[in-house]
Amino acid sequence: MAAGTIWKGSIHFGDTEVPVKLHTAIKEERIHFHLLHSRDHAKLRQQMVCVYEHKPVPVEEQIRGFEVEDGKYVIIDPEELEQTSPESSRLIEVHEFVKTGEIDPVFLDRVYYLGPDINLKEYNALLAALQEMDVEGICTWTMRKRSYLGALRAKGKILLLNALRYADEVISVKSLELQKFSLSEKELEIGSKLIDQLTVPFQPQKFENEHEKKLRTLIEKKARGEKIAVLRPRRLKPTSPNKLLQALEASLKKVA
Amino acid sequence: MKPRDPIPAPSKPLPSTGNDMTEQAIWNGTISFSLVAIPVRLVKAVEPGRVSFRMLHSKDYSTLARKMSCPEEDKIVPPEEIIRGYEIVPGKYILVTDEELESVSPERSRTIEIIEFIDMDEVDPVYYDHPYYLVPSKGGEKAYRLLVEVMRRTNKAGLAKFVMGEREYLVAVKSYEGALALITLHYSEEILPGDDFQPKDGKVEAEDKKRIKKSINKMMSGFNPGKYSDIRREKITDLLRNKAKKNGVVEAPGTGEEESEGPADLVAALQESMRKVKRKR
Amino acid sequence: MNRRAVRISGRRLSLTNLEKDLYPSYGFTKAHVMEYYLLISKFILPHLKDRALTLKRYPEGVEKDFFFEKRCPYHHPSWVKTADIRRDKGDRMTVCLVNNLETLMWVENLASLELHVPLARAATPETPDSMVFDLDPGEQANILSCARVALILRELLSELRLASYVKTSGKKGLHVYIPLNRKQTTFEDTRKFSKAVASIMQKNYPELVTAKMAKEYRKARVFINWSQNSASKTMICVYSLRAREKPMVSFPLGWQELEKLARLNDPEKLHITHSKAVRRAEKQGEIFRDVLTKKQELPHL
Numbered sequence: 001m002a003a004g005t006i007w008k009g010s011i012h013f014g015d016t017e018v019p020v021k022l023h024t025a026i027k028e029e030r031i032h033f034h035l036l037h038s039r040d041h042a043k044l045r046q047q048m049v050c051v052y053e054h055k056p057v058p059v060e061e062q063i064r065g066f067e068v069e070d071g072k073y074v075i076i077d078p079e080e081l082e083q084t085s086p087e088s089s090r091l092i093e094v095h096e097f098v099k100t101g102e103i104d105p106v107f108l109d110r111v112y113y114l115g116p117d118i119n120l121k122e123y124n125a126l127l128a129a130l131q132e133m134d135v136e137g138i139c140t141w142t143m144r145k146r147s148y149l150g151a152l153r154a155k156g157k158i159l160l161l162n163a164l165r166y167a168d169e170v171i172s173v174k175s176l177e178l179q180k181f182s183l184s185e186k187e188l189e190i191g192s193k194l195i196d197q198l199t200v201p202f203q204p205q206k207f208e209n210e211h212e213k214k215l216r217t218l219i220e221k222k223a224r225g226e227k228i229a230v231l232r233p234r235r236l237k238p239t240s241p242n243k244l245l246q247a248l249e250a251s252l253k254k255v256a
Numbered sequence: 257m258k259p260r261d262p263i264p265a266p267s268k269p270l271p272s273t274g275n276d277m278t279e280q281a282i283w284n285g286t287i288s289f290s291l292v293a294i295p296v297r298l299v300k301a302v303e304p305g306r307v308s309f310r311m312l313h314s315k316d317y318s319t320l321a322r323k324m325s326c327p328e329e330d331k332i333v334p335p336e337e338i339i340r341g342y343e344i345v346p347g348k349y350i351l352v353t354d355e356e357l358e359s360v361s362p363e364r365s366r367t368i369e370i371i372e373f374i375d376m377d378e379v380d381p382v383y384y385d386h387p388y389y390l391v392p393s394k395g396g397e398k399a400y401r402l403l404v405e406v407m408r409r410t411n412k413a414g415l416a417k418f419v420m421g422e423r424e425y426l427v428a429v430k431s432y433e434g435a436l437a438l439i440t441l442h443y444s445e446e447i448l449p450g451d452d453f454q455p456k457d458g459k460v461e462a463e464d465k466k467r468i469k470k471s472i473n474k475m476m477s478g479f480n481p482g483k484y485s486d487i488r489r490e491k492i493t494d495l496l497r498n499k500a501k502k503n504g505v506v507e508a509p510g511t512g513e514e515e516s517e518g519p520a521d522l523v524a525a526l527q528e529s530m531r532k533v534k535r536k537r
Numbered sequence: 538m539n540r541r542a543v544r545i546s547g548r549r550l551s552l553t554n555l556e557k558d559l560y561p562s563y564g565f566t567k568a569h570v571m572e573y574y575l576l577i578s579k580f581i582l583p584h585l586k587d588r589a590l591t592l593k594r595y596p597e598g599v600e601k602d603f604f605f606e607k608r609c610p611y612h613h614p615s616w617v618k619t620a621d622i623r624r625d626k627g628d629r630m631t632v633c634l635v636n637n638l639e640t641l642m643w644v645e646n647l648a649s650l651e652l653h654v655p656l657a658r659a660a661t662p663e664t665p666d667s668m669v670f671d672l673d674p675g676e677q678a679n680i681l682s683c684a685r686v687a688l689i690l691r692e693l694l695s696e697l698r699l700a701s702y703v704k705t706s707g708k709k710g711l712h713v714y715i716p717l718n719r720k721q722t723t724f725e726d727t728r729k730f731s732k733a734v735a736s737i738m739q740k741n742y743p744e745l746v747t748a749k750m751a752k753e754y755r756k757a758r759v760f761i762n763w764s765q766n767s768a769s770k771t772m773i774c775v776y777s778l779r780a781r782e783k784p785m786v787s788f789p790l791g792w793q794e795l796e797k798l799a800r801l802n803d804p805e806k807l808h809i810t811h812s813k814a815v816r817r818a819e820k821q822g823e824i825f826r827d828v829l830t831k832k833q834e835l836p837h838l
Contacts, residue, residue, distance in 0.1 A: 014471035023453050025382060028446050030423065033340045033352065037326040037333050041341065041349055044324040049332060050313050051321050056332075057313050062320060064309040065506070066496050067605065071770050072505040073312060074496050084491035096477040101377070103479050105439050106301055106387040106432055115453035123455060125464035132465075133472060140484065147487045155382065158454040162381060167481035169305045173433040174553060175647075176299075176391055176612045181401040191406040194290060195373050199412060202378035204426075205444040207417065211424030214360045219342050222350045230359045236286040236293040236367050241398040244292065251290030281611055299611045317750075391612065493602060504676070507750055507764070518733030522837040526737040529696035533689065534741065 007143055008117060011126070011152065011159075013094035018126050019117035020092070020159065022143075026111060031215055085145040092161070094137040094152060103136065103151055107164045114152075114159040123159070130154040138164075190248045197255045283420050285366035287390060287403075287429065287436075289373075294400050295393035296368075301437060302387060307492045317506045358419070368438070370414035370429060377411070379428065383441045390429070390436040400436065407431040545639035548616050552646050559598040559648060563783045565811075571645045573778065573811045577786075578638050580818050581776035583829055585641070585652065589622055589632035589659045591771050592649035599650070599780040609633035610647065617643060620659040634659060650780045653771040657724075662768055664720055667828055668727040668835070669772060670713040670735070671706075671762035675747075675755035680807045683711040684799035686746055686759045690738065691792060697836055702828050703795055705809055707779035707787035710759075712772065716831040724768050730835045731763035775825050776818070778811065786814040789825040 007022040035044045047056040064081070065073030116123040130136070130153060137152035139161075150163045221228060239247045281297035288294070311320040323332045340357075341349030392400035407413065413430035426441045518526075541552045555568040574581070592606040609619045609631050618634040635641050635652070644652070656665040670690060672683040687703050690713055694701045702714045717727070735748035738761055747754040748761050765772060773779070773787045788809040790798070798806045809817070 036341045038337045038339045042328040048320040049323040061314045063314045065312045074500045098479040105384045108384045113453045116455045124460045128460045129468040158450040173435040199373040202374040238295040247291045525837045533692045
């Protein structure tokens with residue numbers, strides 16, 4: 001089932017202008033649970049409640065505040081907030097091009113398909129150029145009052161727009177305070193060999209969301225009144241650092 | 257940019273300014289490949305940059321919180337009385353407990369088992385969903401470093417599935433800047449085929465392509481995300497700063513601000529003491 | 538030199554971005570911030586000890602975005618002491634306890650320029666160790682008006698046999714603390730008491746004082762914020778820096794000194810900078826120590 005067009009825009013850089021239609025590229029189907037009241041199984045709903053009076057507050061009495069000091073807020077009117085919205089524009093402005101593969105996956109956010117609008121020739125020419133040069137365009141655009149940063153690339157016969165996270169949204173690895181550890185060449189060698197042995201081509205189609213299927217089965221069983229056996233989760237014993245080399249060698253023997 | 261954190265309960269989003277609701281580590285357990293097991297914790301790798309606001313009561317500026325309420329009893333429901341149910345027909349539910357959920361895939365609940373490795377170059381970026389970091393727990397630091405280093409050298413990622421909360425995730429574990437990043441992936445069946453949107457006619461005019469390539473060449477660069485900033489966020493921050501200067505801040509009062517001056521004895525004692533103070537001044 | 542690895546009490550700590558200017562119009566880098574906290578550590582640590590820390594982080598300096606962190610950052614070294622506290626929603630939260638120098642340095646490495654702590658200790662979150670009056674001047678008032686109010690307040694309290702101690706907020710106000718340090722004291726007690734005191738003050742000095750939150754009452758007056766006496770509120774820790782244009786400090790003053798400075802009629806004299814703070818602390822010693830130890834009981838409750 002195809003998702004509808006959610007937005008229309010126009011890719012722009014230099015003399016090039018390519019009108020496009022934006023579609024979501026991902027469709028997630030999950031079993032959804034509702035939250036219920038244990039006493040009467042009534043479906044619960046969310047309400048904004050005043051923490052002092054413990055009473056729900058109607059929407060007209062709700063305002064937005066930004067906490068500047070502990071417990072102290074600056075109030076913002078919806079109109080003022082509205083004014084900070086970027087001007088609406090249909091341009092997907094490309095600022096630069098980079099070689100594909102330079103952008104680390106941690107920066108990737110939502111993905112959209114960009115189908116052609118009018119001017120099919122330009123669309124196809126751009127697609128071919130991106131593909132043959134193996135590059136992605138770094139661009140910015142405004143959609144639904146938000147400013148986006150993204151990467152434009154070719155995928156088969158269609159253009160893809162991948163929203164990116166801003167640099168300051170990715171937590172620096174430095175903050176993880178990871179310790180440095182010296183490893184012996186032997187450990188690294190065996191580790192590399194092991195990984196090579198366990199390497200297969202990337203075939204994502206072979207993975208199915210088994211859990212969803214099992215969950216459905218569980219629900220059906222319960223619906224029929226069958227008893228469910230609850231099994232305890234398995235916890236693996238961690239490999240101690242001085243047994244690491246041993247474990248690696250044994251693993252290699254196992255897979256070889 | 258719409259921030260999403262697909263790994264839901266027991267947590268919620270962003271830490272900034274009083275809105276901190278995330279748990280300690282999002283998940284902890286072991287990551288394994290073949291016979292090597294490494295104790296790890298899963299933590300956030302991204303902080304959505306949007307400015308987060310608190311909802312306040314316009315009357316007295318007290319903070320509002322989202323609570324679940326029962327429409328039958330029209331009351332707030334405490335967490336102990338909340339259960340999970342799947343609606344099989346409208347109004348009829350099958351109840352599912354946390355343990356039953358966990359039991360559905362017992363072999364994966366506390367472990368991320370890497371069954372195979374793949375070449376990073378083979379992964380189409382469309383598969384990537386949400387990134388996290390894995391941090392080694394006590395005793396696992398050395399094995400962790402080994403895995404990071406080896407994957408970096410070979411440019412490989414480990415593929416695994418693991419279950420947390422209500423969902424199962426297909427994940428890629430790779431090295432990133434000296435740490436292990438765990439990125440959830442979309443299942444193939446969740447990626448819409450491009451066919452529905454792509455052009456029916458793929459003809460390319462050589463001249464057009466040449467011109468575009470020329471433009472592209474002029475604009476080649478190295479990827480530096482730091483160059484770009486969220487304009488809207490900056491505007492909001494400026495607005496807030498100005499408002500704070502102009503209007504000052506408000507604060508939630510305590511309960512009963514409108515009420516009495518206090519216990520009679522105390523008020524009387526204070527009045528008496530105040531008289532003495534004024535006399536002396 | 539932007540990065541440095543140090544050892545404190547045998548623990549490794551990696552200090553980063555030391556050359557980053559966190560107070561750009563004044564010129565005070567992260568290294569300077571850390572140096573300040575190092576020099577003031579023996580004075581500030583007793584006031585941070587065993588209290589749930591709220592960090593206020595300015596990673597890009599005082600002119601840019603900041604954020605609060607009540608939860609202890611996940612990525613903390615194993616030697617950072619933490620405590621689990623229960624919040625009113627019922628969920629648990631892990632907080633940092635700055636109980637030693639290395640933890641203080643780690644926190645400062647995260648650019649937590651300001652350190653905020655509750656009035657109660659983490660293990661006994663409903664038992665305030667002291668009662669506080671947060672004196673906040675309106676737009677047309679200033680720290681001198683706060684000084685006037687503080688001095689009257691102190692006299693009033695001593696009529697009730699309660700000793701009190703005063704510190705600057707590091708911004709425009711003053712904080713008056715009344716040590717209690719008794720396990721029977723509750724926040725309900727301190728709220729009732731402080732609210733009654735604030736009302737009496739307002740009644741008797743209406744042009745100078747207000748006990749009401751709403752802005753229209755506060756313009757030329759000093760607001761006595763008694764509602765800070767709450768388990769969910771925090772106060773800037775004594776000796777902490779503030780994130781203003783200049784690195785000012787929330788610094789304790791002697792009552793006689795406050796009287797003298799107020800008479801000089803120069804608000805600048807009541808603004809203590811980082812270097813003054815270190816000099817004075819070294820010279821006069823710990824004059825806020827009694828707030829942690831003196832036992833007092835609130836009368837007439």
